[in-house]
Amino acid sequence: MHLVTYGINHNTAPVHIRELFAFDASMLPAALSTLHEDDSILEVVILSTCNRTEIYCCVDAESDNQILAWLHQYHQQEDGTITPYLYHYQQADAIRHLMRVACGLDSMVLGEPQILGQLKDAYSQSLNANTLGKSLGRLFQHAFAVAKQVRTDTAIGNSPVSVAFAAVSLAKQIFSDLADSTALLIGAGETIELVARHLYDNGIKRIIIANRTIERAHNLATQVDGYAISLSELPAHLAEADIVVSSTASQLPILGKGAVERALKIRKRKPIFMVDIAVPRDIEAEVGLLDDIYLYCVDDLKEIIEENLQSRRDAALQAEEIIDTQVDHFQAWLRTQDAVPVIRAIRDNAEEISKHSLERAIKQLEQGMPAEQAMTELARTLTNRLLHEPSRQLRQSGFDEEGHLLSAARRLFNIKDPK
Structure with missing residues (x-):
């Protein structure tokens, strides 16, 4: 039995190529079954996300070349279309690659945890399609355990490396208990949506979403048990906010020094933490000069993110050492399986x-x-x-x-x- 991996990802293939060879979740059961119909393909798992498509297989030692032919045929692409963007791993290299993917070491954002959940979904799909056998089943379970060990024994996931997550982490440093805080989020784009979700997951008391289009604000607010307002209502609600995060496409500032001074007076000088992620800025720079205002711009967050990325890079070196050891352990288990038919x-x-x-x-x-x-x-x-x-x-x-x-x-x- 021979372990192989074929794949493309964000490092090797542009998005238009990744789109050609992606598998929608609804496609996976049929795709797994048709590939597994080949007698030389003994076990199959397919992982498909926006950043990667990977096929993990156990095959007859001389019979893994059918996988590429099937991949092109299944997606109705001309043979060789994927070849310039492809990576191909065998045996120990295939084992190591899966463990690195599970630990977030091969992700666009180093150490991100979402890929582990996506791998578990791919594993479940293969289990349900009856294309998962003893070897791949054991390998994926081993990879999940390694990812858990890396999360426990290193700082790979401790430091925020996205703007949204960095903003929320700063808020948690200033307000020890977000359950007593109110957040005012200005805008309703992707970054604000991520901020809203991070705040909601951290148990914040109340979220107000302000946006030029009230309907869009309302759609996001309903997802986080929040309250939607229009931009024109900002002055009336600013004093309620302990945390303000703004990210709009406005060419002019939305919050000026005067409005913030009035809000502070109503709050009786109770501090406000502000993060301006927009470029051009949504909050006048002079606001940062006010007492009881903690104002951060996107450049401040980038410095924090770079420091945290270095921390993750250091942790990644520790993770690689753990993975090297675990690759050896899994290969030892594979060798014991060779003895089973002899015994x-x-x-x-x-x-x-x-x-x-x-x-x-x-x-x-x-x-x-x-x-x-x-x-x-x-x-x-x-x-x-x-x-x-x-x-x-x-x-x-x-x-x-x-x-x-x-x-x-x-x-x-x-x-x-x-x-």
Whole structure:
């Protein structure tokens, strides 16, 4: 049995190529089944995300070239379309690649945790499609365990490396308990949506979404149990906010120094934490000069993110060491699987010899042979028959000068050198 991986990702292929070879979740059951129909493809898992498409297989040692042909045919692409963008791993390299993917070391954002959930979904799809066997099943479970170990033993996921996550992490440093805080989010784009979700997941008390289009603000607010307002209502709600995060496409500032001063007066100088992610800026720079205002712009967050990325890079080096060790462990397990059919054959042969010898002994007893003599004969026959072929092979190895066979026999039967 041979482990192989074929794939493309954000590092090797532009988005228009990744789109050509992506698998929608609804396509996966049929795709898995059709690839598995090839007798040489013993086990299959397909991972498909916006950043990567990867096929993990157990194949007959000489039969993995069908995978690429199938991939082109399934997506109705001309042969060779994917070749310039492709990576191909075998055995230890395939094992290591899966573990690196599971740990987020091969992701666009180093150490991101979402890929582990996507791998688990791919594993479940293969399990449901009956294309997952003992080897790939064990490999994926091992990879999940390694990812958990890396998360526990290193700081790979401790430092925020997205603008949204960095903003929320700063807020948590200033407000120890977000459950007592109100956030005012200005805009309703992707970044604000991520901020809203991070705040919601961290148990914030209340979220107000302000946007030029009230309907869009309302759609986001309903997802985080929030409240939607229009931009014109900002002055009336600013004093309620402990946290303000703004990210719009406005060419002019949305919050000026005067409006913030009025809000602080209403709040009786209770501090406000502000993050301006927009370019051009949504919050006048002079706001940062006010007492009780903690104002950060996107450049401040980038510095934090770069520091945190370096922390993750350091953690990634530790993760690589863990993965190297675990690759060795899994390969050792694979080697034990090679012994299973040999052990089974030895046992089957021994049981066949035992059965025939026992039948002979029973006949001897029925014919009147004394029990002690029949038992002695049974023991002698069993010994001779069980050791006949190994003894013949060892004697032959002396003629063929195969000393390694004699050494293996000593190890196999735990024979000590005479003193």
